[in-house]
Amino acid sequence: MKIENVVCPFCGCLCDDIVVEVEDSRITAVKNACASGRSLFLNAHTQAVQPKVNGEEVDWPQAIDAAARILNDAASPLIYGLSSTASEAQRKAIALADLLGATIDSTSSVCHGPTTIGIQNQGEPTCTLGEVKHRADLLIFWGCNPAEAHQRHFSRYSALAKGKLTPNGRKDRTVVVVDVRPTASSRRADIFLQVRPGCDFEVLAALRALLKGQHLDVDEVGGVGVVQLQDLVERMKSCRFGVIFFGMGVTQTGGKHLNVAELLALVAELNAYTRFTTMPMRGHGNVAGADSTLTWQTGYPFAVNFARGYPQYNPGEFTAVDVLARGEADAALIIASDPVAHFPRQAAQRLSQIPTIVLDPEINLTAQVARVMLPTAIYGVSAAGTAYRMDNVPLPLKKVVESPRPTDEQVLDWMIERVKTCLA
Amino acid sequence: MLGIINGEVYDPRNGINGEVRDIWIEDGKIVSASAASPPELGGTEGGRDAAEIIDATGLVVMPGGVDIHSHIVGAKVNAGRKFRPEDHRDHVRSRTSLGPPFRGEVRGATRSGSGYTVPSTYMTGYLYAEMGYTTVMEAATAPLVARHTHEELEDTPILDKGVFITMGNNHFIMNCIRNGQREKARDYVAWLLEATKGYAIKIVNPGGVENWKWGRNVSELDDEVIGFGVTPRQIVTTLAWINDELGLPHVPHIHAINLGQSGNARTTVEMIEALEGRRAHFCHLQFLSYGGKPGKRLRSGAAEVARAVNEHPNITIDVGQIIFGPATTMTSDGPLQYRLHQLTGNKWLNDDVEGETGGGVVPMQYKRNNPFNAVQWLTGMELFLLIDDPWRVFLTTDHPNAGPFFYYPQVIKLLMDRDYRAEMLAGIHHRARKGALLAELDREYSLYEIAIITRAGTARALGLQNKGHLGVGADADVTIYAKLDDKEEMFARPRYVLKDGEVVVRDGRLVHERPGRTLYVTPPYDAGIEADLRTHFEECYTISFDNYPVAAEYLPHCEVVPCA
Numbered sequence: 001m002k003i004e005n006v007v008c009p010f011c012g013c014l015c016d017d018i019v020v021e022v023e024d025s026r027i028t029a030v031k032n033a034c035a036s037g038r039s040l041f042l043n044a045h046t047q048a049v050q051p052k053v054n055g056e057e058v059d060w061p062q063a064i065d066a067a068a069r070i071l072n073d074a075a076s077p078l079i080y081g082l083s084s085t086a087s088e089a090q091r092k093a094i095a096l097a098d099l100l101g102a103t104i105d106s107t108s109s110v111c112h113g114p115t116t117i118g119i120q121n122q123g124e125p126t127c128t129l130g131e132v133k134h135r136a137d138l139l140i141f142w143g144c145n146p147a148e149a150h151q152r153h154f155s156r157y158s159a160l161a162k163g164k165l166t167p168n169g170r171k172d173r174t175v176v177v178v179d180v181r182p183t184a185s186s187r188r189a190d191i192f193l194q195v196r197p198g199c200d201f202e203v204l205a206a207l208r209a210l211l212k213g214q215h216l217d218v219d220e221v222g223g224v225g226v227v228q229l230q231d232l233v234e235r236m237k238s239c240r241f242g243v244i245f246f247g248m249g250v251t252q253t254g255g256k257h258l259n260v261a262e263l264l265a266l267v268a269e270l271n272a273y274t275r276f277t278t279m280p281m282r283g284h285g286n287v288a289g290a291d292s293t294l295t296w297q298t299g300y301p302f303a304v305n306f307a308r309g310y311p312q313y314n315p316g317e318f319t320a321v322d323v324l325a326r327g328e329a330d331a332a333l334i335i336a337s338d339p340v341a342h343f344p345r346q347a348a349q350r351l352s353q354i355p356t357i358v359l360d361p362e363i364n365l366t367a368q369v370a371r372v373m374l375p376t377a378i379y380g381v382s383a384a385g386t387a388y389r390m391d392n393v394p395l396p397l398k399k400v401v402e403s404p405r406p407t408d409e410q411v412l413d414w415m416i417e418r419v420k421t422c423l424a
Numbered sequence: 425m426l427g428i429i430n431g432e433v434y435d436p437r438n439g440i441n442g443e444v445r446d447i448w449i450e451d452g453k454i455v456s457a458s459a460a461s462p463p464e465l466g467g468t469e470g471g472r473d474a475a476e477i478i479d480a481t482g483l484v485v486m487p488g489g490v491d492i493h494s495h496i497v498g499a500k501v502n503a504g505r506k507f508r509p510e511d512h513r514d515h516v517r518s519r520t521s522l523g524p525p526f527r528g529e530v531r532g533a534t535r536s537g538s539g540y541t542v543p544s545t546y547m548t549g550y551l552y553a554e555m556g557y558t559t560v561m562e563a564a565t566a567p568l569v570a571r572h573t574h575e576e577l578e579d580t581p582i583l584d585k586g587v588f589i590t591m592g593n594n595h596f597i598m599n600c601i602r603n604g605q606r607e608k609a610r611d612y613v614a615w616l617l618e619a620t621k622g623y624a625i626k627i628v629n630p631g632g633v634e635n636w637k638w639g640r641n642v643s644e645l646d647d648e649v650i651g652f653g654v655t656p657r658q659i660v661t662t663l664a665w666i667n668d669e670l671g672l673p674h675v676p677h678i679h680a681i682n683l684g685q686s687g688n689a690r691t692t693v694e695m696i697e698a699l700e701g702r703r704a705h706f707c708h709l710q711f712l713s714y715g716g717k718p719g720k721r722l723r724s725g726a727a728e729v730a731r732a733v734n735e736h737p738n739i740t741i742d743v744g745q746i747i748f749g750p751a752t753t754m755t756s757d758g759p760l761q762y763r764l765h766q767l768t769g770n771k772w773l774n775d776d777v778e779g780e781t782g783g784g785v786v787p788m789q790y791k792r793n794n795p796f797n798a799v800q801w802l803t804g805m806e807l808f809l810l811i812d813d814p815w816r817v818f819l820t821t822d823h824p825n826a827g828p829f830f831y832y833p834q835v836i837k838l839l840m841d842r843d844y845r846a847e848m849l850a851g852i853h854h855r856a857r858k859g860a861l862l863a864e865l866d867r868e869y870s871l872y873e874i875a876i877i878t879r880a881g882t883a884r885a886l887g888l889q890n891k892g893h894l895g896v897g898a899d900a901d902v903t904i905y906a907k908l909d910d911k912e913e914m915f916a917r918p919r920y921v922l923k924d925g926e927v928v929v930r931d932g933r934l935v936h937e938r939p940g941r942t943l944y945v946t947p948p949y950d951a952g953i954e955a956d957l958r959t960h961f962e963e964c965y966t967i968s969f970d971n972y973p974v975a976a977e978y979l980p981h982c983e984v985v986p987c988a
């Protein structure tokens with residue numbers, strides 16, 4: 001059976017033109033996807049797996065019971081992950097956090113959390129990817145490397161895409177890459193500006209000054225010649241529709257959210273000359289959805305704590321890494337994420353010291369230290385749901401193969417019911 | 425069965441003006457509304473002996489409130505929440521365990537939330553219900569992100585809701601107009617409403633939002649939309665024709681051009697006239713009723729616009745009354761939001777949506793002693809008092825653009841109490857006050873008229889047959905108020921609110937949470953349009969045609985409202 005228009009849940013591009021062939025409930029071929037997407041579909045586990053408690057296989061009611069007890073007994077539980085699950089499951093996870101008085105945080109806090117803080121300071125002139133495809137004649141990629149991290153971004157939405165006002169695709173656009181080292185993306189750019197590591201803020205500030213017509217008494221800023229910066233400013237002012245895509249090279253270096261705020265201010269100011277927009281290159285398939293669902297249910301996009309009965313927001317205090325590293329969290333529920341593999345050592349170690357519950361299709365490093373392992377179906381492969389693209393366009397994830405495993409949403413629902421009866 | 429007995433009933437749709445009535449409810453519907461008949465309460469009639477009775481003696485009974493225009497869910501609202509943590513920090517709501525079970529319901533809990541001008545979804549549902557409102561229309565959703573809107577609606581409890589779909593800058597429609605293909609545009613609109621599970625056609629700054637993608641706008645009805653060769657006039661009149669052809673329950677819901685600018689009363693009146701008698705609703709008209717010369721000092725143009733509304737029975741309006749204090753402006757009007765960013769220096773969100781629309785968000789603070797804001801405030805008041813027919817002028821604050829919805833009780837007091845109004849007027853900037861027509865207007869709204877502008881009239885304008893009244897067959901959405909002299913206090917804390925016959929609020933506090941329904945329309949269309957649409961999607965969108973429609977699974981609680 002051939003299934004068309006499948007949405008690939010791998011990265012924030014959410015390409016929705018994937019063709020998947022299924023025979024005897026097995027995926028046999030994947031067309032149009034990038035290497036990462038293809039491997040996600042072809043390597044998807046769909047066989048039945050029993051949940052485990054303390055390394056022993058148990059049935060689902062026993063596993064849910066163990067998980068609910070851990071969460072109920074904890075004084076300060078943490079729920080973390082969310083970015084690779086569907087919004088339906090995210091909504092349930094937030095409901096559970098509210099019920100428990102827990103802390104809840106998504107992987108945003110270790111990638112584009114500073115972007116959110118920058119936006120909260122400065123606002124965000126943005127657009128959907130179709131506007132980039134059809135209008136943008138100046139594309140700037142700053143601190144990101146789509147040629148490797150978002151492999152179909154160039155062809156579907158940006159550099160190579162043929163749109164209404166850009167019928168010749170790449171020929172109708174100027175592509176600029178700004179980064180601290182040459183990358184696969186910079187090799188495909190018209191202009192590459194190599195910034196000295198940690199100097200993004202200075203370069204952005206210099207661009208704002210030049211835009212305002214100020215004279216700079218130096219020859220270079222952050223490793224980039226003022227002549228080159230002046231040239232970029234002229235291109236930005238005179239383009240028809242410009243966009244800056246930015247990644248972790250901006251959000252996770254030096255000034256973090258200050259870099260982002262400076263970038264957003266520059267983009268806003270450019271609108272006095274022409275139309276200019278910007279967009280963070282979101283990594284995980286539904287990390288934008290995690291921001292959205294948390295925001296509509298609590299008012300805040302990450303780093304939310306319910307201990308006082310209502311949502312409080314404080315990055316640095318209620319972010320998962322900090323709650324763990326300070327030893328505050330005394331139980332953890334990790335959903336569709338592998339913090340043991342990615343967190344700083346102190347935070348990762350805490351997860352093996354406290355009772356940890358993992359909800360994931362994979363036996364990842366976190367699952368190996370977890371007290372309770374709940375193996376679930378894979379959204380977009382063996383479970384249907386909703387994911388939000390990096391421009392916040394929501395797309396329907398398909399169930400292309402059957403799986404005997406429950407979905408994250410189903411398991412969280414069971415947990416909520418069990419926690420309620422424990423409370424009562 | 426549940427009875428609300430001996431209440432002073434205001435049900436304008438059925439001509440009941442403060443008479444004492446008993447209202448009987450069964451299975452979520454009104455089954456009888458008759459003159460009070462105490463003998464029957466003894467229990468001789470079948471079923472009534474077992475009935476739950478709410479003794480409404482001395483209380484005011486109205487249908488549940490129906491809000492015709494509010495921004496409560498979806499991409500723009502959520503972007504506003506996300507970038508305004510400063511709005512939420514001091515305005516929180518704790519989760520609660522609800523009190524003793526009512527009529528055998530399982531004990532439940534309410535969700536926590538935060539936000540003042542942009543509250544989170546659960547909190548929005550609770551706050552509206554606690555104010556006696558049971559139906560709210562979300563005023564603008566870009567079709568491309570309608571799926572998001574429906575996800576949030578499902579997390580907005582108690583209320584029945586519908587979504588207006590922005591179409592005033594839609595490429596497919598503008599192409600049809602240019603090519604003289606009205607019928608094709610009509611089929612597309614029908615398809616789009618079904619695909620997005622929408623309730624009505626919304627038009628925002630027709631053509632101006634598309635031009636903003638070039639850094640421009642429109643300022644006259646016959647300005648050209650860049651790249652399409654059509655005009656705001658053609659867009660509005662075509663969509664009004666389509667609305668009639670499809671027999672949609674509501675009318676085209678129009679946010680006109682030049683919003684917020686001096687002298688826009690002229691283009692607003694021109695747009696009313698351009699409709700040539702076709703039915704339409706003009707929203708938050710306060711923002712579109714200014715006199716003075718373009719670019720010069722703002723004055724009220726309410727008299728001029730109210731005259732046009734009075735002369736055109738085909739037009740309904742809502743006011744968008746300014747509330748002094750914090751607000752969050754959010755519209756699909758991209759160039760307007762940029763202008764507000766430049767005027768205030770406040771942070772600015774913009775979101776251009778491919779082939780369809782755009783929009784933005786800018787925080788705002790309305791101040792009594794700011795001459796501009798003071799003029800905006802009195803312009804709204806004047807519209808309320810100068811438009812003669814209460815069935816055609818409705819109470820909104822264009823939440824959260826002109827102020828939060830939970831200030832409706834304050835607006836009601838301003839309308840019912842001219843001394844209070846005079847007191848407010850005396851406190852605004854002297855330059856705005858000088859020569860203001862408002863000082864001469866001593867009209868006071870009656871409770872009957874308030875019932876019209878907050879529920880009976882809005883329900884009628886929305887084409888909701890089962891809402892906004894208490895006749896037999898109506899949804900049993902009922903609000904019961906204590907009869908107080910201070911009308912703000914009276915309307916802020918209803919004694920009871922019933923949704924589908926169940927008590928959800930007592931003494932102004934939520935006692936029972938239940939889901940509301942999403943109302944949408946499914947007008948018929950020629951399925952032959954699909955081939956054209958597939959081509960259009962390939963050329964215009966970055967998502968496939970098949971992934972665009974919002975599937976039924978997104979609306980587990982819903983109701984289709986029939987077209988004529």
Ligand SMILES: [Zn+2]
Nearest residue numbers: 493563708822
């Ligand atoms: Zn509005």
